[in-house]
Amino acid sequence: MELRTSGDQLVGTAPAGGPCQRPVAQQVLNGSFLGNVFIGDVTLCQKGDACSESATYAVMLFYNFEERALGGLVKMEGGCESDLLKNGMLVLRALEQGASAQPAAAPAPERQVQAPTPASPSGSAAQVAAQRRLEAVDVPAALRQGQQALAAMNPLTASQQFQLVLAQEKNNATALTGMAVAHFLRDQKLEALKFLEQARGVGNQQARAEAWFWMACVKRATQESKVAQEALRRAVVVEGWSAPEGNALVDRELLRLSNEGPNFDALVKQARGRKRAQGRDSQGAGSVSP
Template identity: 30%
Template sequence: MTSASRTIGLAAFIAAAPGTAWAGVTLSGSYQADGLGRVALRVEGERVVVRATEPGACDLANGSPVVEGEFQGNVLVGKLTVCLRGPSCPETETLPLVAFYSPVDHSLTGFARPREGCQSPMLGRSGLLLLQPAPEPDPGTTSGRGGTSSLSRLRTEKRDPVAAKEALDKANRLLAAKDWSGAVAEFERSITLDDRSWVAFFALGTVHVKRNRAPEAIEALERARALNKQVPGISYQLACAHIRLGDKQRAMALLRQAVKLGYAIAESSQQDDELERLLGSEVEFVILTTQAVENYRLAAGRRMQTGP
């Protein structure tokens, strides 16, 4: 693996090499990166600004700047604002950034180094940041029930919390009977009656995870998280959904977030099969699982102290 220092040296060489001057390519639109989700990238002259459009693993405010810099040849030199994890680490830090523009796939590959003892879910272990053009949603994608996969079609015309609760209870009964399609239909009906219920979106997303329908799961779970950011199970199920798309870094970042929020499992419990299969050999996965077990023990201790 190429070291960050070696890559930065290569950047200086590329920037100085003849024939590599910035050719005025329009580099803008929707991009994505692990730990960030989708971002909006805009180039003004030789200046680049990348702004958050999704909370991502760092719970960023919409429109907050993530990357700012200028091109020198095909090399972007600027700064990157990241959130940090670790004892005695500040919540955010602005780091120097060197990134390379690829005219082939229009991606930006950069390196940044957080302070000693701190990590950022926005960066890979070697400090890698990879910004790639985000694919446009496929309008032809359908759900298993024959409708469009987007939840935008589920609109609450007139809120009826009582009827929404009845639909939610019926969906849970169908879920217990493993009637997945019936449960999905009732969860969706509950949402059309009250789209402020994070519980309905959470339950719908969880069912889609069980059915290995990752895009639908992510859409529903992100809606749940937008309504309630403090539920650790939402981040955990999002990790299960992203691992089904093969996105290990995003899944790990979400798992880290779930455990930080207090996600807890009994020692004898089994993790999601796909998480175990694709992340089980990772040291961080073992550490996070151990912490989740400890969270369970601490919660059990508190229950014993307060009584039934």
């Protein structure tokens, strides 16, 4: 694949032939960088009984400076697979100091077809990312913007902000929970649960409370009522979670939990009746206070 950049924009063009047996060269990757985080979409050839020959998926990829590789998880439609992925991961590695890259999990094509070089100044993704080592992130500001995006139910923007934080502080519990909620909003429940497990393991009591609350929301959505009720009990009774005021997203989830039955409703009323500590108002998924 040939990767070309213009500013923060990245475009990937796959050659004719190759693992997907394309008749002509085709643009298959398009998006932009935030630091070393790429947000965009990728078109993959796929197989499966009820799957189209190709499909386009939203992706979040990360550039590894040492390995000169761009990679991340691609969540495909149920029952679909792609030979370009390995365990659900897409990894593009630079072949040489230039603008070409190939999927690490796919066999190299017999013939490398280069797309025409754009007239505007551009270079390889590796060159551009290497030239702009990740700058220090204003963590409180990024968390605040991420939480505001969640409150507006904009998971893509929220993910961008939380990833910037995690690139600098990999154990930031608020960012981990925020990423979980972003995945939840995109109906990616397994990914949401993985981030919540991490957040519970590294956060303080307030962070654990937020993670348990969202665990309850995810488990309710997967129709695991007993697990959801226990998670909500842990959040409210054990960790002291309280419902923020004026948060439409949290209010929506509280209503859904309350409708699950009297035991849920009692816990929701307890959470609503408890005031949050001063200075810890939630902006979205939870508090941005340390």
